[in-house]
Amino acid sequence: MSLKQYDHLREHIAFANLKKWHNDGYSSFDEHDAWDICLEDDRVNCSTNMDNFNLKDFVKEVLMIPEDAMVDYDYPGF
Numbered sequence: 173m174s175l176k177q178y179d180h181l182r183e184h185i186a187f188a189n190l191k192k193w194h195n196d197g198y199s200s201f202d203e204h205d206a207w208d209i210c211l212e213d214d215r216v217n218c219s220t221n222m223d224n225f226n227l228k229d230f231v232k233e234v235l236m237i238p239e240d241a242m243v244d245y246d247y248p249g250f
Contacts, residue, residue: 177235182209193234195226
């Protein structure tokens with residue numbers, strides 16, 4: 173991931189709206205749809221308590237990061 177991609181990821185709501193990107197029936201997003209983005213060592217951790225913003229599709233379609241570079245952790249019971 174480049175620094176530019178990371179910046180766009182951190183500002184994913186503004187960047188998605190700027191690019192007029194939409195997914196899952198949403199045509200615009202606001203701060204309530206934002207994910208928490210955190211850089212830890214050599215990986216970026218993303219977490220949310222709601223999924224109004226499809227971050228995985230955004231990362232693939234807009235930031236052009238391949239799916240095989242992502243790890244999806246599902247927490248049991250949620």
